[in-house]
Amino acid sequence: xxxxxxxxxxxxxxxxxxxxxxxxxxxxxxxxxxxxxxxxxxxxxxxxxxxxxxxxxxxxxxxxxxxxxxxxxxxxxxxxxxxxxxxxxxxxxxxxxxxxxxxxxxxxxxxxxxxxxxxxxxxxxxxxxxxxxxxxxxxxxxxxxxxxxxxxxxxxxxxxxxxxxxxxxxxxxxxxxxxxxxxxxxxxxxxxxxxxxxxxxxxxxxxxxxxxxxxxxxxxxxxxxxxxxxxxxxxxxxxxxxxxxxxxxxxxxxxxxxxxxxxxxxxxxxxxxxxxxxxxxxxxxxxxxxxxxxxxxxxxxxxxxxxxxxxxxxxxxxxxxxxxxxxxxxxxxxxxxxxxxxxxxxxxxxxxxxxxxxxxxxxxxxxxxxxxxxxxxxxxxxxxxxxxxxxxxxxxxxxxxxxxxxxxxxxxxxxxxxxxxxxxxxxxxxxxxxxxxxxxxxxxxxxxxxxxxxxxxxxxxxxxxxxxxxxxxxxxxxxxxxxxxxxxxxxxxxxxxxxxxx
Amino acid sequence: xxxxxxxxxxxxxxxxxxxxxxxxxxxxxxxxxxxxxxxxxxxxxxxxxxxxxxxxxxxxxxxxxxxxxxxxxxxxxxxxxxxxxxxxxxxxxxxxxxxxxxxxxxxxxxxxxxxxxxxxxxxxxxxxxxxxxxxxxxxxxxxxxxxxxxxxxxxxxxxxxxxxxxxxxxxxxxxxxxxxxxxxxxxxxxxxxxxxxxxxxxxxxxxxxxxxxxxxxxxxxxxxxxxxxxxxxxxxxxxxxxxxxxxxxxxxxxxxxxxxxxxxxxxxxxxxxxxxxxxxxxxxxxxxxxxxxxxxxxxxxxxxxxxxxxxxxxxxxxxxxxxxxxxxxxxxxxxxxxxxxxxxxxxxxxxxxxxxxxxxxxxxxxxxxxxxxxxxxxxxxxxxxxxxxxxxxxxxxxxxxxxxxxxxxxxxxxxxxxxxxxxxxxxxxxxxxxxxxxxxxxxxxxxxxxxxxxxxxxxxxxxxxxxx
Numbered sequence: 001x002x003x004x005x006x007x008x009x010x011x012x013x014x015x016x017x018x019x020x021x022x023x024x025x026x027x028x029x030x031x032x033x034x035x036x037x038x039x040x041x042x043x044x045x046x047x048x049x050x051x052x053x054x055x056x057x058x059x060x061x062x063x064x065x066x067x068x069x070x071x072x073x074x075x076x077x078x079x080x081x082x083x084x085x086x087x088x089x090x091x092x093x094x095x096x097x098x099x100x101x102x103x104x105x106x107x108x109x110x111x112x113x114x115x116x117x118x119x120x121x122x123x124x125x126x127x128x129x130x131x132x133x134x135x136x137x138x139x140x141x142x143x144x145x146x147x148x149x150x151x152x153x154x155x156x157x158x159x160x161x162x163x164x165x166x167x168x169x170x171x172x173x174x175x176x177x178x179x180x181x182x183x184x185x186x187x188x189x190x191x192x193x194x195x196x197x198x199x200x201x202x203x204x205x206x207x208x209x210x211x212x213x214x215x216x217x218x219x220x221x222x223x224x225x226x227x228x229x230x231x232x233x234x235x236x237x238x239x240x241x242x243x244x245x246x247x248x249x250x251x252x253x254x255x256x257x258x259x260x261x262x263x264x265x266x267x268x269x270x271x272x273x274x275x276x277x278x279x280x281x282x283x284x285x286x287x288x289x290x291x292x293x294x295x296x297x298x299x300x301x302x303x304x305x306x307x308x309x310x311x312x313x314x315x316x317x318x319x320x321x322x323x324x325x326x327x328x329x330x331x332x333x334x335x336x337x338x339x340x341x342x343x344x345x346x347x348x349x350x351x352x353x354x355x356x357x358x359x360x361x362x363x364x365x366x367x368x369x370x371x372x373x374x375x376x377x378x379x380x381x382x383x384x385x386x387x388x389x390x391x392x393x394x395x396x397x398x399x400x401x402x403x404x405x406x407x408x409x410x411x412x413x414x415x416x417x418x419x420x421x422x423x424x425x426x427x428x429x430x431x432x433x434x435x436x437x438x439x440x441x442x443x444x445x446x447x448x449x450x451x452x453x454x455x456x457x458x459x460x461x462x463x464x465x466x467x468x469x470x471x472x473x474x475x476x477x478x479x480x481x482x483x484x485x486x487x488x489x490x491x492x493x494x495x496x497x498x499x500x501x502x
Numbered sequence: 503x504x505x506x507x508x509x510x511x512x513x514x515x516x517x518x519x520x521x522x523x524x525x526x527x528x529x530x531x532x533x534x535x536x537x538x539x540x541x542x543x544x545x546x547x548x549x550x551x552x553x554x555x556x557x558x559x560x561x562x563x564x565x566x567x568x569x570x571x572x573x574x575x576x577x578x579x580x581x582x583x584x585x586x587x588x589x590x591x592x593x594x595x596x597x598x599x600x601x602x603x604x605x606x607x608x609x610x611x612x613x614x615x616x617x618x619x620x621x622x623x624x625x626x627x628x629x630x631x632x633x634x635x636x637x638x639x640x641x642x643x644x645x646x647x648x649x650x651x652x653x654x655x656x657x658x659x660x661x662x663x664x665x666x667x668x669x670x671x672x673x674x675x676x677x678x679x680x681x682x683x684x685x686x687x688x689x690x691x692x693x694x695x696x697x698x699x700x701x702x703x704x705x706x707x708x709x710x711x712x713x714x715x716x717x718x719x720x721x722x723x724x725x726x727x728x729x730x731x732x733x734x735x736x737x738x739x740x741x742x743x744x745x746x747x748x749x750x751x752x753x754x755x756x757x758x759x760x761x762x763x764x765x766x767x768x769x770x771x772x773x774x775x776x777x778x779x780x781x782x783x784x785x786x787x788x789x790x791x792x793x794x795x796x797x798x799x800x801x802x803x804x805x806x807x808x809x810x811x812x813x814x815x816x817x818x819x820x821x822x823x824x825x826x827x828x829x830x831x832x833x834x835x836x837x838x839x840x841x842x843x844x845x846x847x848x849x850x851x852x853x854x855x856x857x858x859x860x861x862x863x864x865x866x867x868x869x870x871x872x873x874x875x876x877x878x879x880x881x882x883x884x885x886x887x888x889x890x891x892x893x894x895x896x897x898x899x900x901x902x903x904x905x906x907x908x909x910x911x912x913x914x915x916x917x918x919x920x921x922x923x924x925x926x927x928x929x930x931x932x933x934x935x936x937x938x939x940x941x942x943x944x945x946x947x948x949x950x951x952x953x954x955x956x957x958x959x960x961x962x963x964x965x966x967x968x969x970x
Binding site: 018021029032033036037040090091104105107108109117118119121123128131132135139142143238239243244246247250251254255259261262263265326382383385386389390393402413416 | 625759762
């Protein structure tokens with residue numbers, strides 16, 4: 001019986017005009033956009049590769065420890081094709097300096113591309129699904145029950161000894177099968193395009209992640225189909241059902257996600273908080289500066305300026321405070337590369353070495369101290385509002401779907417922070433390496449006259465995208481939310497349909 | 503004809519879609535107004551503070567000496583926020599609100615050059631980890647929501663009558679078909695306009711009652727134009743609905759077709775084309791720019807090296823210095839301008855490609871008339887360039903008025919060191935020009951009208967030939 005029902009429904013759906021249009025539009029949109037997105041990814045990857053080479057060259061060019069330019073470039077995430085998330089938006093070049101703990105907010109964009117182009121919006125596959133899949137699901141669902149009622153066939157079907165639940169399940173399954181055809185077809189074609197592109201090297205976990213995204217897409221599709229069914233069960237006329245469905249679609253997909261972000265405002269006045277913390281950080285560095293001056297004053301060989309008394313021949317030195325108030329960035333930055341001296345300043349050099357042996361650990365220590373203040377405030381100023389926004393977004397299935405797929409693709413905020421945590425660990429290992437080599441107290445810290453630094457023994461930065469289990473774990477709450485929504489909606493449809501008079 | 507229109511309006515007024523549309527549009531417009539009331543005072547305050555700081559800086563230099571004024575320049579010039587920001591955000595957060603006219607290079611006290619114009623860019627996205635969202639301005643409400651609503655009002659306008667069999671009845675009367683078509687169109691136009699007008703009025707009421715924001719006569723004029731454009735854009739989608747509705751026999755199929763056309767045209771086309779434009783117009787490499795920058799500067803430095811870097815301060819050295827400073831600043835300024843114009847060209851190119859989508863056209867039109875967005879930014883840049891010329895002329899004139907000066911601009915010993923009255927120094931004020939807006943948008947306006955005309959005639963032809 002069940003099979004007969006499903007077969008009937010399936011045939012009904014497959015032969016319709018809307019099915020043909022659904023397949024066509026999905027294929028067209030997904031394939032066209034995937035091609036564009038692949039090109040875009042390739043360009044970003046090429047940019048990343050040249051940048052890595054460039055920064056390697058810069059690093060090897062540095063002759064002393066203190067001027068070592070250790071830049072790390074964030075590789076683009078291949079799954080950003082599915083959901084770009086924050087992958088394209090945030091900075092991708094981060095500088096590892098012992099005197100500052102690097103965060104997401106210290107990163108820069110390596111390609112100083114045309115700033116006007118940021119105005120144009122970008123697109124990803126999940127965005128297409130968000131809009132089109134939901135629309136298709138509603139278009140398939142609006143007349144499932146109301147249509148049969150209108151034509152009078154519902155009464156006919158119910159005269160048979162079939163329970164109403166069976167009819168619902170049969171309708172649900174057959175429509176979902178019909179909707180899966182365009183979804184899977186377009187995804188398979190997209191995957192085909194991905195695998196033929198030379199620059200994509202998708203690993204096994206990546207395929208699993210894509211599998212997770214497909215699963216989320218199906219759950220999302222089903223939510224909207226059930227919403228359509230619910231509307232169809234509640235109304236008596238198809239035209240009313242269609243009209244209501246379209247308004248619901250417009251609200252959930254188009255209006256709500258954009259409206260909520262505009263309406264929500266961070267609760268506390270961040271400007272004052274930002275300013276006060278920035279001042280606090282500045283004070284700590286001022287304290288550091290006093291200690292530094294004091295040290296210089298006690299050593300009469302240095303006389304306030306460590307490099308002043310050395311008569312050097314070529315080279316340069318610099319010292320200043322880096323400052324960017326909007327992200328609470330403030331630190332002391334200094335370095336020197338002296339090519340040679342006019343006369344042997346052996347004792348003088350020892351004093352300068354002594355100065356650095358004292359200074360650099362102090363810088364690292366101060367950096368740690370400011371970091372302890374900065375970290376929670378960054379969290380409060382940037383991450384907390386973003387988390388609140390995402391929580392509100394979840395009131396719409398589109399928001400849940402977006403958050404879940406971002407987590408699966410690893411382009412969500414946490415995925416981005418993984419990278420910067422890795423950079424912070426790398427900074428720590430660089431500092432350990434400096435301690436091992438006794439770099440601060442060495443002559444190579446500031447002078448390249450006798451020996452230059454061998455950068456090749458420096459620990460390499462390796463970044464592995466987070467483990468798939470972690471991605472799934474992050475996406476799990478939202479996936480559960482989608483599934484729960486499915487179940488709740490199905491029960492709702494069932495209850496309404498069972499009580500309905502035909 | 504009026505009879506048909508009236509009947510259509512009565513039909514619609516009682517329908518569910520009318521109620522839903524009213525609620526949706528009202529909610530959106532009120533949100534828009536509230537967000538504007540919350541954010542706009544901050545923008546204005548920030549601008550006013552910046553302008554005060556600019557004027558104070560100018561006055562303090564003017565009170566010091568003309569030389570300092572010539573060296574340091576007017577400083578940061580600020581873009582005036584538009585009171586109609588709620589109509590179209592226009593990507594303003596990605597456009598810099600300032601042009602810098604100051605920042606002379608400086609090696610030492612004697613070797614400090616003169617100010618130049620430079621165009622800073624902003625990258626707000628680097629810090630922002632909040633989710634992406636389209637700004638909830640009129641551009642969004644009209645471009646996306648109103649167009650969808652227009653389709654929902656017209657998808658069954660003909661096909662529904664045919665399904666019910668009333669079309670035959672109506673055509674049996676002695677009314678020409680085009681009258682029926684126009685009557686129906688007007689009916690739909692008026693029925694969608696009512697909730698739209700209502701929500702717009704509510705929006706403007708909320709905004710104009712706030713004491714700290716006042717819209718002047720010009721702003722109201724602009725709002726009138728924006729309203730007219732929205733009606734035009736709305737009719738585009740009404741006519742599209744009419745066309746499909748006449749061609750398709752079932753209203754459900756008609757809606758499906760319309761929705762898919764809408765999704766492709768409004769949601770995907772702008773986005774996909776925007777991603778594609780990156781392909782078509784490769785950006786200038788910043789490496790190349792800096793290479794050229796270094797090369798030209800090196801040439802200039804070599805030319806003046808031996809005449810400028812001396813301890814002497816005779817007239818010859820001072821003349822050379824004045825020349826060198828002027829050329830240095832001019833070179834910087836030219837390079838900055840070249841880079842800016844390359845960026846502008848690339849972006850213009852990209853924008854002209856996206857223009858095939860009506861939603862982009864209407865958003866461009868709205869931002870032009872609201873005084874936000876890209877074209878407005880270019881106007882601002884032009885204003886600053888004009889002001890820079892004026893300021894330079896003022897310095898030369900003021901210097902000429904001092905008989906003790908050697909008239910060597912930019913060098914301490916060669917210039918008037920007397921203070922000047924801060925009042926006489928020209929001040930920068932950013933202005934909006936409606937005529938210019940009309941010129942830049944004429945093309946887009948025509949394109950929109952053309953779209954409507956073409957669809958209208960297509961709908962007419964389709965309806966005349968339709969078999970009942």
